[in-house]
Amino acid sequence: MFFKDKGATFSKSTRSSMGTQDLMPRRRSQASLHYVGLWDFSARTEEEMSFIKGDLFQVSETCGDWLKAHKIDSFGRIIGEGFIPYNYVAKKEAVEAQSWFFETLSRSEAVKKLMSPTNTTGAFLIRVSEKQGFKYVLSVRNEESVKHFKIFQNSHGEFHLNTKSKFKTLEDLIEYYKDTNLSDGLTLTRPCLKQEPVVLPISTTDAWERPRDEFTFIRRLGEGNFGEVFEGLWRQQFKVAIKVIKQDFMKEKDFQAETQIMKTLRHKHILSLYATCSVGDPFYIIMEFMAKGNLLDLVRGAEGKFLEVNDLIDMAYQVADGMEFLESKNYIHRDLAARNILVGEDYICKVADFGMARIIKDSFYKSTSSYIPYKWTAPEALQYNYFSTKSDVWSFGILLYEIITCGQIPYAGMDNTEVLAEVSRGYRMPQPPNCPNMIYKIMSDCWKTEPSKRPTFQNIKKQLGQFGKYEATGDVH
Numbered sequence: 001m002f003f004k005d006k007g008a009t010f011s012k013s014t015r016s017s018m019g020t021q022d023l024m025p026r027r028r029s030q031a032s033l034h035y036v037g038l039w040d041f042s043a044r045t046e047e048e049m050s051f052i053k054g055d056l057f058q059v060s061e062t063c064g065d066w067l068k069a070h071k072i073d074s075f076g077r078i079i080g081e082g083f084i085p086y087n088y089v090a091k092k093e094a095v096e097a098q099s100w101f102f103e104t105l106s107r108s109e110a111v112k113k114l115m116s117p118t119n120t121t122g123a124f125l126i127r128v129s130e131k132q133g134f135k136y137v138l139s140v141r142n143e144e145s146v147k148h149f150k151i152f153q154n155s156h157g158e159f160h161l162n163t164k165s166k167f168k169t170l171e172d173l174i175e176y177y178k179d180t181n182l183s184d185g186l187t188l189t190r191p192c193l194k195q196e197p198v199v200l201p202i203s204t205t206d207a208w209e210r211p212r213d214e215f216t217f218i219r220r221l222g223e224g225n226f227g228e229v230f231e232g233l234w235r236q237q238f239k240v241a242i243k244v245i246k247q248d249f250m251k252e253k254d255f256q257a258e259t260q261i262m263k264t265l266r267h268k269h270i271l272s273l274y275a276t277c278s279v280g281d282p283f284y285i286i287m288e289f290m291a292k293g294n295l296l297d298l299v300r301g302a303e304g305k306f307l308e309v310n311d312l313i314d315m316a317y318q319v320a321d322g323m324e325f326l327e328s329k330n331y332i333h334r335d336l337a338a339r340n341i342l343v344g345e346d347y348i349c350k351v352a353d354f355g356m357a358r359i360i361k362d363s364f365y366k367s368t369s370s371y372i373p374y375k376w377t378a379p380e381a382l383q384y385n386y387f388s389t390k391s392d393v394w395s396f397g398i399l400l401y402e403i404i405t406c407g408q409i410p411y412a413g414m415d416n417t418e419v420l421a422e423v424s425r426g427y428r429m430p431q432p433p434n435c436p437n438m439i440y441k442i443m444s445d446c447w448k449t450e451p452s453k454r455p456t457f458q459n460i461k462k463q464l465g466q467f468g469k470y471e472a473t474g475d476v477h
């Protein structure tokens with residue numbers, strides 16, 4: 001039993017199951033931090049704790065996606081304890097608890113959220129920017145478009161859009177621009193509506209290896225070299241993607257080890273792996289479902305025609321963000337390409353299919369040339385099987401080419417053998433029409449023969465982050 005008595009410690013089994021998430025970077029002691037519930041949450045197990053919006057908590061520890069917390073009343077007395085999902089709460093009195101604060105959100109995600117039919121002109125949100133020189137961006141709906149304003153912070157900690165009007169807090173800035181013209185008569189009205197976050201059906205104590213009968217197949221989404229992918233439901237309630245891999249292709253002994261690592265790689269721009277079914281044939285890999293499918297089909301299709309260069313670069317930025325994370329974990333993808341980037345609602349892009357190369361039998365992956373993505377693979381990887389983060393950087397250059405050309409096949413008209421021969425002789429694809437010089441420069445740097453001369457993903461992300469149009473208000477900063 002857990003949490004029946006106030007002050008009870010977590011049971012051994014709970015702790016050991018948390019151990020699977022110990023590798024996650026988020027686990028740390030959080031003694032006495034106060035949190036507030038943003039949504040109602042119903043506990044599904046004894047370890048979890050139900051709460052309603054507005055409830056207060058003291059969080060003592062973070063364990064992956066869960067917080068170990070005490071519920072407190074307005075006098076600070078403990079009235080309950082258990083695990084709560086991190087995305088249902090925020091630090092009290094912190095900007096995170098505000099309805100208009102959306103944390104790290106890319107430009108295209110902000111646009112999609114604000115353009116949803118539930119919002120009208122003046123709907124706004126504040127998002128965190130990783131770009132240099134400013135920390136926050138104010139994104140505001142203006143009829144059928146969205147305007148983005150940089151929020152600067154001076155050495156006194158004051159926030160401002162221009163040099164005239166400065167504010168102690170972001171709340172003050174928002175109140176001011178509810179009555180004051182931002183640009184062209186635009187003022188702030190209501191915060192952009194937030195969607196309730198999703199909680200995994202898996203609890204803190206469940207194992208990652210799941211019985212097959214927990215999954216129902218809905219429809220086939222596509223087929224790759226090593227199996228099919230289906231949209232499905234987990235325990236009849238939670239939408240997932242199920243990758244079905246035939247055992248013939250699978251290096252069984254590496255499967256558990258590799259998927260174990262993949263499960264710990266949690267990042268906004270990395271596709272989440274939820275569970276596996278590896279008892280019997282075929283194997284299932286249960287993943288996050290991405291409503292808009294793969295990036296290559298998206299940029300080639302009808303929606304691609306409406307995407308502007310800024311939107312395309314924003315997608316590349318998101319991929320670079322995910323890859324920077326894998327780079328920081330020294331994790332090599334080996335098959336980075338637009339077909340392996342998946343796109344969700346709000347155009348969020350996530351790097352997928354990482355680690356697959358390691359769980360597919362070498363006889364299929366290496367010696368069968370039709371499975372080798374020649375046009376995406378760095379020369380040293382093709383010739384000497386030398387894969388590294390820098391060979392991923394090479395592939396990113398090709399992916400950037402695919403994105404900016406809305407899905408053209410790289411090295412058009414050349415077959416695999418010609419590509420290898422030409423690239424080894426120093427040939428590189430020319431600058432595509434409509435490709436900004438700075439983007440072509442990044443591509444060319446990714447394709448340097450000497451791997452160490454190629455940029456890091458951290459650097460690529462920084463360069464891509466320089467792009468983006470911002471509005472000016474009043475006295476331009």
Ligand SMILES: Nc1ncnc2c1ncn2[C@@H]1O[C@H](COP(=O)(O)OP(=O)(O)OP(=O)(O)O)[C@@H](O)[C@H]1O
Nearest residue numbers: 221222223224225226229241287288289290293294
């Ligand atoms: N998590 C997911 N959510 C939504 N659609 C997905 C998901 N995973 C895959 N798909 C769809 O299924 C298709 C096939 O995926 P799969 O990973 O098997 O093949 P691939 O990436 O095209 O090729 P391969 O992995 O064999 O090199 C994808 O192109 C994509 O459109």
